[in-house]
Amino acid sequence: MRVAYQWVDKASDILNNKIGLNAAGVKQSYQQLLTEMSQQKQKAGTLNTAIDNFIKTTHSYWSGLFHCYEIEDFPRTNNDLEHAFGMLRHHQRRCTGRKVAPSSLVIRGSVKLACAIATKLHSFTASDLAQVDIHTWLELRSQLQKHHKARIEQYRFRRDPKAYLANLESRLL
Structure with a gap:
């Protein structure tokens, strides 16, 4: 032992x-x-x-x-990572004036969290941002757009399930 x-x-x-x-x-x-x-x-x-x-x-x-x-200052434990998420939710609530974090955090959270941590460590200039690979950026935007579209479809289904299913049925037949 x-x-x-x-x-x-x-x-x-x-x-x-x-x-x-x-x-x-x-x-x-x-x-x-x-x-x-x-x-x-x-x-x-x-x-x-x-x-x-x-x-x-x-x-x-x-x-x-x-x-x-x-990666310097990368959260080492789940507790540290949860603190980073909590900090992001707190700032999102303060920025929007809402009691809860906005739903966009679900869709774009991976980008928003990375940006929040990066800007805490370093202040970026326009020339820093201009060095980003445009193709990688467009690919990321496309992925986020897919998540956004899926979220919109969920909303449409919850709001009017019969109309949503009728539309889906007409597209499939």
Whole structure:
């Protein structure tokens, strides 16, 4: 049991990154720890299955686990990320004067959140914005427009389901 707790403490130390490794260094150190845990899990005694579960869960989150070491001030935990979302909702409510965040936040939230975090860290000039790839921007706009159209269709259905279904039926037949 003591060995399992030592591994968890070591995992915590690696992820806290007090020595200041880059993302690749943290990833490599963490992978070495997981390899050690996998090879020596019998030392954990009754926590053997818990070690297997820990390794399995870690591998399922692996692709998104180290972004916070690549991007400065990127939220490291779910609590930090939820705080960023809460901050965005708060500002949206204040800007619109509404008691709740506007529904556009559902459709364009991915863009609005990224913009809110980016502008908090850096003040952008017109020349910064002019360097954006126009094709990527148009593709993003197209994706957001699809979400917006789906949202409008939901509204039309809720408002008048019979007319919506009749229109849909006429288009399909």
